[in-house]
Amino acid sequence: xxxxxxxxxxxxxxxxxxxxxxxxxxxxxxxxxxxxxxxxxxxxxxxxxxxxxxxxxxxxxxxxxxxxxxxxxxxxxxxxxxxxxxxxxxxxxxxxxxxxxxxxxxxxxxxxxxxxxxxxxxxxxxxxxxxxxxxxxxxxxxxxxxxxxxxxxxxxxxxxxxxxxxxxxxxxxxxxxxxxxxxxxxxxxxxxxxxxxxxxxxxxxxxxxxxxxxxxxxxxxxxxxxxxxxxxxxxxxxxxxxxxxxxxxxxxxxxxxxxxxxxxxxxxxxxxxxxxxxxxxxxxxxxxxxxxxxxxxxxxxxxxxxxxxxxxxxxxxxxxxxxxxxxxxxxxxxxxxxxxxxxxxxxxxxxxxxxxxxxxxxxxxxxxxxxxxxxxxxxxxxxxxxxxxxxxxxxxxxxxxxxxxxxxxxxxxxx
Numbered sequence: 001x002x003x004x005x006x007x008x009x010x011x012x013x014x015x016x017x018x019x020x021x022x023x024x025x026x027x028x029x030x031x032x033x034x035x036x037x038x039x040x041x042x043x044x045x046x047x048x049x050x051x052x053x054x055x056x057x058x059x060x061x062x063x064x065x066x067x068x069x070x071x072x073x074x075x076x077x078x079x080x081x082x083x084x085x086x087x088x089x090x091x092x093x094x095x096x097x098x099x100x101x102x103x104x105x106x107x108x109x110x111x112x113x114x115x116x117x118x119x120x121x122x123x124x125x126x127x128x129x130x131x132x133x134x135x136x137x138x139x140x141x142x143x144x145x146x147x148x149x150x151x152x153x154x155x156x157x158x159x160x161x162x163x164x165x166x167x168x169x170x171x172x173x174x175x176x177x178x179x180x181x182x183x184x185x186x187x188x189x190x191x192x193x194x195x196x197x198x199x200x201x202x203x204x205x206x207x208x209x210x211x212x213x214x215x216x217x218x219x220x221x222x223x224x225x226x227x228x229x230x231x232x233x234x235x236x237x238x239x240x241x242x243x244x245x246x247x248x249x250x251x252x253x254x255x256x257x258x259x260x261x262x263x264x265x266x267x268x269x270x271x272x273x274x275x276x277x278x279x280x281x282x283x284x285x286x287x288x289x290x291x292x293x294x295x296x297x298x299x300x301x302x303x304x305x306x307x308x309x310x311x312x313x314x315x316x317x318x319x320x321x322x323x324x325x326x327x328x329x330x331x332x333x334x335x336x337x338x339x340x341x342x343x344x345x346x347x348x349x350x351x352x353x354x355x356x357x358x359x360x361x362x363x364x365x366x367x368x369x370x371x372x373x374x375x376x377x378x379x380x381x382x383x384x385x386x387x388x389x390x391x392x393x394x395x396x397x398x399x400x401x402x403x404x405x406x407x408x409x410x411x412x413x414x415x
Contacts, residue, residue, distance in 0.1 A: 002137050002141060002274045002275070003130075003134045003137050004130050004134045004137040004138035004141055004274075005141070007129060007130050007131075007134070008187070009129045009187055009188050009189060010126070010129040010130050010138055012183045012187045012188075013125075013129060013180070013183055013187070013188060014138070014141055014142065014145065015179075015183075016179040016180040016182070016183040017142065017145055017180065018145055018149065018179075019176035019177075019179045020080075020083075020173065020176045020177055020179065020180060021145055021146055021149040021153070022149040022152065022153045022156070022176065023087070023153075023169070023172050023173030023174075023176040023177075024149075024153070024173060025149055025150055025152075025153025025154055025157070026153050026154070026156055026157035026160070026169040026172060026173060027087065027157075027169055027170060027173050028153075028154075028157075029153070029154045029157035029158065029161070029169070030157050030160075030161060030166040030169035030170060031048065031052075031104075031108070031166075032045055032048075032049075033161055033166055034094065034099065034104070034166045035048050035101070035104060037166075038099070038100070038101060038104075039101055044101060047105065048104055048105060048108050049108075051105045051108035051109045051112065052108040052109070052111060052112040053112060053352060053356075054112065055109065055112035055113040055115070055116045056112060056115065056116045056119070056348060056349070056352035057349060057352045057353045058116070059113055059116035059117065060116045060117075060119065060120055060345045060346075060348040060349040060352065061206060061209075061342070061345045061346065061349055062116075062117070062202075062206070062345070063116050063117035063118070063119070063120045063121060063341075063345050063348075064120040064124075064209065064341040064342040064343070064344055064345020064346065064348075065202050065205050065206050065209070065341065065342055065345065066117060066121070066341070067117075067120050067121040067124045067340070067341025067342075067344070067345070068124075068193060068194075068205060068338060068339065068340065068341035068342055069193060069202065069205065070193060071190055071191065071192060071193060072121050072124055072125045072128060072191065072341075073125070073184055073188050073189070073190050073191065074190070075117065075118075075121045076118065076121055076122065076125065076180070076184055077181065077184050077185070079114050079115075079117050079118035079121065080118065080177050080180050080181050080184065081177070081181060082110075082114045083111065083114050083115065083118065083177055084173075084174050084175075084176075084177030084178070084181070085174070086107055086110050086111045086114065087111070087170050087171075087173040087174040087177070088170070088171065088174035088175075089107060090104070090107045090170045091167045091168075091170035091171035091174055092167075093107070094165070094166055094167035094170060095165075095167040095171075116348075119348055120341055120344040120345040120347075120348055121341065123328060123332070123344045123348075124332070124340045124341045124344055125188075126138050126139065126142070126332060127332040127333065127337070127340060128189075128191045129188070132333045133333075135329050135332050135333045136273070136282065136325060136326075136329040136333075137273075137274050139325045139328055139329050139332070140269075140270045140271075140273035140274040140321070140325050141270065141274045142270075143266060143269065143270035143273075143321045143324065143325060144266075144267055144269075144270025144271050144274060145270070146266065146270075147263045147264070147265075147266030147267035147269070147270055147317070147321070148263070148267045150260075150262070150263035150266065151260055151263035151264060151267065154256075154259070154260075157169050160172070194337055194338045205342065206342065208339070208342070209339055209342030209343060209345070209346060210346070212335070212336070212339055212342075212343065213346065216335065216398065217392070217394035217395050217397070217398045218330060218334055218335065218395060218398035218399060219331070219335060219343060220395075221389040221390075221392060221395040221398075222327045222330055222331060222347070223346065223347075223350065224385060224389055225286070225290075225323065225327060225385055225386050225389050226327055226347055226350050226351065227350055227354055228381060228382050228385040228386070229293075229320075229323060229324075229351075229382055229386075230350055230351045230353075230354035230355045230358065231354040231355070231357060231358040231361070231378075232358055232378035232379070232381050232382050233293060233297065233320075233358075233378065233379070233382045234320070234351075234355055234358075235354075235355050235356070235357075235358025235359040235361070235362060235378075236297060236300075236301070236359075236362070236375050236378075237359075238359050239359075239362065239371060239372075239375070240255065240258050240259065241255055242371065243258075243300070243301075243309075243372070244258060247303065247304050247372065248303075248304065248305070248306060248309065249304075250306075254306070257310070258309070258310075258313060261310050261313045261314060261317075262313050262314075262316070262317045263317070264314060264317070265313060265314035265315065265316060265317025265318045265321075266317040266318070266320065266321050268314065268317075268318055269317060269318035269319070269320070269321030269322055270321050270325075272318075273285070273321065273322065273325055282326045282329055282330055282334075282399060283326075283390050283396065283399055285322045285323070285325060285326035286322075286323065286326050286327075286386050286387070286389065286390040287386075287387060287390050287391075288319075288322060289319045289320075289322030289323040289326065289386060290319075290323065290382065290383045290384075290385070290386025290387045290390070291383050291386075291387065292315055292318065292319035292322070293316060293319035293320060293323060293379070293382055293383055293386070294379045294380050294382055294383025294384070295315070295379075295383070296312045296313070296315035296316035296319060296379075297312075297316055297375065297376075297378075297379035297382070298376045298379040298380065299312040299315075300312045300313060300316065300375075301372040301373070301375040301376040301379065302372060302376055323386060327347070328344070328347065330399065331343045331344055331347060332344070334398065334399060334401075358378070361374075362374050362375055362378070
């Protein structure tokens with residue numbers, strides 16, 4: 001059994017995430033289907049996606065501050081309940097025929113804003129439940145769950161939409177939130193926030209977290225790799241339909257295979273890293289994940305046959321899990337625990353903000369140098385950045401040092 005699953009609170013917490021992850025993938029499919037069915041507009045689909053995603057850019061930093069100031073279990077009880085009620089409200093609106101475009105946008109904004117607080121808090125809670133040396137194992141198990149449900153969720157959504165209608169997908173997600181809520185109530189301990197200096201404001205806490213990016217070589221390195229991965233790496237994903245049509249000369253069936261294969265690679269990566277147990281090295285994952293990600297994305301960008309594209313997609317997803325596991329584990333185990341929520345909020349904000357900007361950049365470059373030539377160059381830059389950061393002496397020294405000194409600004413007195 002993986003070390004993290006031997007810890008009873010985490011074992012229940014992890015198991016309770018599966019229904020909500022499955023329901024989330026179902027909602028992603030059903031929401032796009034519903035909006036396009038009601039409006040017939042791809043622009044409307046984009047607007048709803050933005051309404052759900054934009055709050056992550058605007059509010060994740062604030063969510064990280066809350067995760068450091070308030071008990072994380074209590075925050076999650078509120079956010080998970082809100083998410084379940086929001087999904088349930090959408091199910092009722094759709095089932096009763098009252099889900100017009102404006103109502104869907106409002107529901108998407110509420111869901112996205114709640115999730116912006118929920119995500120950094122959930123990530124920060126992991127380090128409260130398991131020992132420091134087991135955090136990477138716990139993060140990898142979370143990635144495996146996300147990838148496994150990504151494979152199954154869209155298929156179940158398609159089945160339900162075809163037989164019952166999209167309201168069933170939203171209702172399923174709403175009911176699924178009962179699992180983590182019950183675990184939070186009965187299993188998860190109520191860990192009090194670490195003490196802070198008296199008189200500190202939420203804005204002051206936020207500034208302290210941002211200053212840590214400049215002050216701490218480890219945090220700075222994580223932010224640099226995260227920015228490269230979001231801006232030049234995962235920003236390729238909206239162009240998979242273009243790849244399927246122009247390079248593979250295939251249709252919707254092959255496109256569905258491309259998306260599913262990505263989930264398989266992530267699942268394999270999560271399980272493999274979890275199997276490493278306590279011996280998994282964070283620097284090694286960066287040094288392996290960076291080049292594998294670069295090679296895989298470069299092959300995808302220049303492949304014209306499925307026998308090359310599909311294994312490359314598996315490698316790409318595997319490498320993404322390795323990189324993401326390494327980066328988030330470093331923030332959870334090797335930084336000042338007082339700042340954990342804020343630093344994870346910064347991580348989420350960078351990913352949410354730079355990914356769409358990278359997609360825009362590739363779209364612009366496609367007019368001059370070619371879309372997939374640009375993505376190929378971006379792939380190389382991601383790999384070079386990950387390896388360069390992992391080999392930087394100050395970054396390596398901080399990783400070997402372990403936990404960080406107290407934060408700037410007197411937030412916590414040195415031991």
